[in-house]
Amino acid sequence: MSAVTTPGRAALVRRVRLLVAATIGWNVVEAVVAISAGVGASSAALIGFGLDSVVEVSSAAAVAWQFAGRDPEARERVALRVIAVAFFALAAVVTTEALRLLLGGAEPRHSTVGLALAALSLAVMPVLSLAQRRAGRALGSASAVADSRQTLLCTYLSAVLLAGLLLNSTLGWWWADPLAALVIAAVAVHEGREAWRGTPAAAPRSSHRPAATTAPAATDRSSRPARPPGPGVGCPRADRQARRVTTGEWPGHQVGEPGFRRAATGVFLAGIAVFVSLYAPQSLLPELTRSFGVSPAASTLAISATTGALAVGLLVxxxxxxxxxxxxxxxxxLAASAALAVLIALAPTWEVLLVLRGLQGFALAGLPAVAVAYLREELHPRVSSRAIGLYVSGTAIGGLSGRLVSGFLTEVGGWRTALGGAAALTVGCAVAVRLLLPPSRRFIPVDRAGRLLRQLGAAFTDPALLALYGVAALLMGGFVAVYNAVTFRLESPPYSLTPALVGLVFLAYLLGSASSPTAGWLADRAGRRVVVPLCLVVMGAGIALTLPTPLWCVIAGLCVLTVGFFAAHGVASGWVAARAHRGGRPVGQAASLYSFWYYVGSSVGGTLAGRAWQEGGWPWVALLAGGCTLAALLLTVLLGRTRPLGVR
Structure with missing residues (x-):
């Protein structure tokens, strides 16, 4: 740990303490909820999950004890042994519960609380684990890294629990959970052995840099520039401050600085707030149909009105x-969106709700319109992409959370309670963003009023860009059509799933989040002209797979469709930026137009999906989505005949 400067090390130690405290707090809540729900549902898996949380608290407490002392290194070995014992205890608990189930234990009943807890844990624990592992590696602390592994193991257990509860609730496959739990137990034993042996954490990158050990040569003080305030000689922050003093320029917030953390966290929370509000009603469409007495086609306007207004808002x-x-x-x-979210939950009539949703869509456009530009301006160029990736993660988590929270709360108190919960989450995030987000320091106003029409015209002169705009609209139109209508299908016979269970189908978005970077990697090697059509074929296969009646076919089809959609969208959006840049056209304007047509497709496709379901059921919905996918595929064929401009 000597390679880390004293002020930097102190900051990392504080970060580890905060992360450990957050982990302990989360696991205490998780243990209470899981054990209570498990007893109520006679679910051994839920009880075992709660006991696992108790074991994890002991591991986090060991790290907290280590870093509470003046010399954490002296307590490293003891902390590692405690963590190892916690791993072994975890494996014993999980194995015991799994064997008890396999050997004839009572079959668990459906538990909505358990499903919601497992889904929420699946979203929270990877974030805590990653943050703790990074801090532990930067410190060179084996115990902090080992505890992050245990936190990550909880993610696997959450996935196992969610799969087991879901399969038991929908298909009656009670044995799936204990079999997977035995695999997790084996992993826990392996991690316990590694912790017991004291496997060292990865050394921080800065350890490869030679430390400054000699003072600068004596010079005439009158000719030496004033020393900038900072931790001392050799400290990266002091070096950055010195450069700012001598050059008069501020390069932007960098990793490790409070400004970077505040900016990245603020935009991340803003992404959650916006996409919670945008998609919270999607899992409530059948409930809105019953409550307001409207048709399924009309209910989809709760989504389409918002995305359509958002598309217009982007251009303004x-x-x-x-x-x-x-x-x-x-x-x-964010302020307008939060206020409108509260009013939407109180809307007295269907017409008022639609008007409020349209206004909210226009207000929501403020984040996607400025988020990337703000991060590129206020953060150092070397780290802005990292923060942009965090922002994209926030949008994905927000969209998923909005659907899951609303589906769960609908069973508790109806659609008003569901939208009220989403509104509370939006308000909380908006307040946090207001407190966290640093003000702009590098923004330079530009009067684009005179150039806007010329830039718009330039963006429409390239046939390849026009084709990509069409691909964006068709991709999103087909995708939203399926997800809007599938809520009606799964709540109808022969499935008759509850809103909470229907909301869980949106967990397929997690697969899409993984497929997008993979498709980007393939595009770098095989070319976009090859990868995008392949992704569209995958989308078509997913749509076809949803046609048979068995529930597992429908779920598998949604997963395949989601993988293909996110992969195609990720590559196509990057294609727009690359094409515009190589052609000397405004990249920002081209990207904005892509987003505009993307949300136009969402609005139109979502509306047509309701009509298709109402007139012909799922086959018509599949025909609509399949037609959009086929049309997008034909456009990519036309793209293959356009002049490359150096872009594959």
Whole structure:
């Protein structure tokens, strides 16, 4: 740990303490909820999951004890042994529960609370594990890294628990959970052995740099520039401050600085807030149909009105932010969205709800219109991509959380309670963003009013860009059509699933989040002109797989469709930026137009899906989505005949 400077090490130690405290707090809540729900549902898996949380608290407490002392290194070995014992105890608990189930234990009943807890844990624990592992590696602390492994193991257990509860609730496959739990137990034994042996953590990157051991040569003080305030000689932060003093330029927030953490966290929470509000009603469409007495086709307007207004808002708020500033637009967007979210939960009539959703869609456009530009301006160029990736993760988590939370709360108190819960989450995130987000320091206003029409015209002169805009609309139209209509299908016979269970189908989005970077990797090697059509073929296969009646076919089809959609969308959106750049056209304008047509497709496809379901059931919905996919495939064939401009 000597390679880390004293101030930097102190900050890392504080971070580890906070992460450990968060892990302990989460696991205490998780243990209480899981054990209570397990006893109520006679679920050995839930009880075992709760006991696992108790074991994890002991591991986190060991790390907290280590870093509470003045010399954490002196306590390293004892902490590792405690963590190892916790791993072994975890394996014993999981194995015992799994064998008890396999040898004839009572079959568990359906537990909505257990399903919600497992899904939420699956989203929270990877974030805690990754943050703790990074801090532990930066410190060179084997115990912190070992505890992060145990936190990651909880993610696997959450997935196993979720799969077991879901399969038991839908298909009656009670034996799936204990079999998978035995695999997790074997992994726990392996990790326990590694911790017992004291496998060292990866050394921080800075350890390869020689430390400054000599003082600078004596010079005339009058000719030496003033020393910038900072931790001392050889400290990266002091070096950055010195460069700012001598050059008069500020390069932007960098990793390790409070400004970077505040900016990245603020935009991450903003992404959650916006996409919770945007997609919370999607799992409630059947409930809205019953409550307001509207048709399934009309109920889809709760989504389509918002995405359509968002598309329009992108064209207005993007150029406005270039003239008026980023943070003002972002804060106003979140404040208006949060206020409208509260009003939507109280809407007295269907017409009022649609008007409020349309206004909310326009307000929500403030974040996607300015988020990437803000991060690129305020963060150092070397780290802005990292923060942008975190923002994209926030949008994915927000969209998923909105659907899951609303589906769960609908069973508790109806659609108003569900949208009220989503509104509370939006308000909380908006307040946090207001407190966290640093003000703009590098924004330079640009009057684009005179150039806007010329830039729009330039973006429409390339046939390849036009084709990609069409691909965006067709991709999203087909995708939203399926997910809007599948809620009606799964709540109808022969499935008759509850809203909470229907909301869980959106967990397929996690597969899509993994397929997008994989497709990007393939595109770098095989070319976009090859990868995008292949992704569209995968989408078509997923749509076809949803046609048979068995539930497992429907779920598998949704997963395949989601993988293909996110892969195609990720590559196509990057294709737009690359094509515009190589052609000398405004990249930002081209990307905004891609997003515009993307949400136009969402609005139109979502509306048509309701009509298709109402008129012809699922075959018509599949025909609509399949037609969109086929049309997008034909456009990619046309793309193959356009002039490359150096872009594959």
């Amino acid at each position: 708020l993007g150029p406005l932010s270039d003239r008026r500033g980023r943070t003002g637009i972002l804060h106003a967007s």
